[in-house]
Amino acid sequence: MLLRILLLTAFVGLALPVSADTVWLNNGDRLSGDILLLDGGKLALKTRYAGQVLIDWKDIDTLRSDKPLLLRRQGQGVDSKRSEHSQQLAAAGKGMVRVIDATSRTVPLASITRLVPPRPVLQDRLWEGNLDAKLDMERNEDDSDEWKLKGNTRVEHGRWRHVLTGDLEHEIKNGSKVDDNWKLEYDLDRFLSEHWFWRVGGEQQEDQFEFVTRLQMIGSGPGYRFWDDELGRFDLIGQFNRVHFDTTAGDLAFDTFSMEWDYKRLLWGTRLEFYSNAELHIPEIAEVDYVLDSEFGLRYRLNSWARLSLLYELDQIRGLGRTSSERHYLMGIGFGW
Template sequence: MRHLLPALLLALALPLPAEETKPAAPPAEASKPPPPDEVRLKNGDRLTGTVASLAGGKLVINTLLAGTVTVDWSQVASIRTSSKVVVKLSTGEVVEGQLVEAPEGRIKVATAGAAAPVEIEAVKVSKFNEPPAQWHGALTLSLKVTDGNTHTRSFLFAAEGTRATENDLFLLRALFRYGQKSGVIDERNAYGLAKYNYTFHKGLYGYLSAELLSDRFKDLDLNTVVSAGAGYEILKEEWIDLTAEAGLAYIDNNFHDADDDSHLGGRASARLRVALPLDFEFKDLFTIYPNFEDSQDYQYRNEATLGTAVGGGWSLLGGVITEFDNEPSPGLRRYDNTYFVGLGYKF
């Protein structure tokens, strides 16, 4: 026992063995950002950044140094992206995936789940990242008020909406005019148009349309024109557009006092837009409706406007609307002109 007690005291006095310490884990390496997209041109130039879109033969790249750059798709030798791109072909097919290295004149799309990238001829590519079709439109309002020896109240309201895709276009238009003089209505006219265009070939399209016109002071309860035909974009540049179209039409007239009539006729129309100096823009829409059963019976409508943008989607507009009937109801003039100045808004 006397030998056990010193041994016990010695064991308690000795320090405990230190725990084995593990080396600290190195800090996790920060994830590297993906490399920028790269576009190589046929002249040897290289552009890096983010591929934004392709439409109308123009490729748009957002670069860090030069900002947004637009190049001709025909001048692109190769293209590589880090993120997915929605590729639309001229046939209407859509492929989505990352663009990887490909031989000149072709692109390769690495789609999810595919064993190998899809290889496509560059000339068959129509669009990158096509935005969904949306409605756009414009509103116009013109007011006139006089007081004193005469008391007049009148206004003109117009609205237009379009939804365009690569292959077709929907168009809706409405125009309403109303006026009073000394409390008596002296003007009430309403016009509406619904139209659908389908593109057969670049610049060439077919159309279906329906137009309605009512005018209390022309003895016209309702004029209906249903038409089908073809049109062609003669000019389409940044500063000018010119389109012409023609087709067959069924025309039905319901009069208030005169006898109603309906007949087979035609519809021909021309639309012009010209950008002018000082940010002015001129537009003209002319439409004529001949009667195939009576060569002396025809009507035409012309809308001419001159406007300039004032900012924020607003514009200042002025123009004239002409409605002509070569054989009006008895006691009525053949034409009416409406002059207006007002505000417009595009959305």
């Protein structure tokens, strides 16, 4: 008897439809999948049969979702804390949707400017990252082969976050090596509250063809997370650092104060990603006023893992009344997770 009950329960479970979000279009079509987000007038829907599709918000008649969503409506401002929370959305009349939480209310679709699945700031088993590659081969007056790898990854569990970034660059011109350098940085964050955290980190760089052949740095300081959700993130960190240089003329050690930001924002549904990272150092030496290391980039998502990337790097140092800048433009392909 028990075996029959278990078998019956299994068959009933298999027969039940898989829960999914549903979108009804103005032309009468109906699409099922998982709502990823609404932003910029585009609804990103992940379907089983066509992957991720972007739907113009104005082409939607109504929709239904059984999962919690954060809504932002016209006139609510930019503060995410002013977003409305819904446990589910129910289909209503043409151009309307019913928002169900502690209460139930019907609102026009046109009044909704953003839908985002809620993502706790502190959560377990979050792993993301990107790896971008650039290859440049020239066969003109000089034969030149240059390649560069840039990668980063973040792992979060509970109140801890691990951030690892690295660069690797190699160039050969006319059979001779002219550039060979690498950089690796690891940061460990401990969240003290929903927004505040404390960071401890270290960095090492090596370059065979520069005056500074090796840089080692350790630092620590407070950070503040403004937001981190499905649309992006923004962190600001201040640190006190100890820096050690190995140069062709000898060793040098000094302290710096630094300010760092980490910004990412998804645009055009989830197809386009804008990101920016920068670190500004104020050294405690008279010869140098500041050192800036920054990058600004765009990634276009070809599919769930492949990316086309465009990156602009600006490295700047000012001291003794002069400013020296290096600018790099990189275009390549990579993958993300």
